[in-house]
Amino acid sequence: MSRLRLIKISTPSAPPTNATELYYDNATGFLVYIDSAGVVHTLVSMAAGIAAARFVLASVPLTDGATPALDASLGNIFTLSAAGDRTIAVPSNPVAGQNIIIRHYASGGARTLSLNTGTNGFRFGSDVTALTATPSGKTDYIGAQWNASSNTWDVLAYVKGF
Numbered sequence: 001m002s003r004l005r006l007i008k009i010s011t012p013s014a015p016p017t018n019a020t021e022l023y024y025d026n027a028t029g030f031l032v033y034i035d036s037a038g039v040v041h042t043l044v045s046m047a048a049g050i051a052a053a054r055f056v057l058a059s060v061p062l063t064d065g066a067t068p069a070l071d072a073s074l075g076n077i078f079t080l081s082a083a084g085d086r087t088i089a090v091p092s093n094p095v096a097g098q099n100i101i102i103r104h105y106a107s108g109g110a111r112t113l114s115l116n117t118g119t120n121g122f123r124f125g126s127d128v129t130a131l132t133a134t135p136s137g138k139t140d141y142i143g144a145q146w147n148a149s150s151n152t153w154d155v156l157a158y159v160k161g162f
Contacts, residue, residue, distance in 0.1 A: 059103070062088075067116075072098060072146070079103045080113070082134075087114040090121045091153060094146035100153070102142040106134040113140070115155070123152035131158065138162060 060075040062068040068086060070078055073093035080086065082104060091100070104113045110133045115122035122144060124130060134140045143157035 062102075070100075070102075072100060075100075077101045077103065079105070081105045081107050082111045082113065083107050085112045085114070087116060088122075090116045090118075094120075094148075094153070096146060096148035098146045099156075100144055100146075102144075103139055104134055104142065105139045106136050109136045110134065111136075113142070115142070115153075117152075119151050121152060122155055123147075123150065124155050128155050128158045132160070135161065 059077045059079050060071075062070060062078050062080040064081060064083055064086070066084075066086065067089045068080055069089045070091040071093055072091045072095070076099060078100060080088075080102065086104075088102065102113075104111070112133045113131050115131065117123060131140070131142065138160070139162045141157070141159045141162070142155060144153040144155050146152075147154045
């Protein structure tokens with residue numbers, strides 16, 4: 001990640017309505033925003049007791065195979081083009097409250113994606129209880145959030161057929 005060079009810093013209680021850009025400055029550990037006049041404002045220090053949420057805009061391709069590895073430190077959106085039925089490995093390197101999306105594309109036939117469960121794995125609730133086969137040539141989306149207190153990725157969303 002590139003570092004943001006801070007020129008002028010203030011510490012308001014809330015961002016003004018003219019905030020146009022939001023950045024994490026990995027050199028200082030501060031979440032900052034830039035107002036419409038180009039002034040950089042410190043919003044919050046991630047080192048001051050607030051969980052360092054992770055959000056990376058780039059999509060991370062997963063390597064197709066029986067058990068694709070998912071390193072959560074690489075991003076938030078992961079894409080798998082599956083040439084067979086697959087089981088996502090227990091994701092590594094989560095951050096408390098981190099959200100991820102897995103885009104599962106069925107290549108060359110209907111494909112079933114499974115998620116490893118148990119400690120550090122995925123956990124289903126009463127609304128989303130399991131995944132079903134993805135039709136050939138379609139993409140399904142699975143959304144999950146890292147729950148540090150239970151050491152699981154809670155599956156929050158499942159949308160099919162794109």
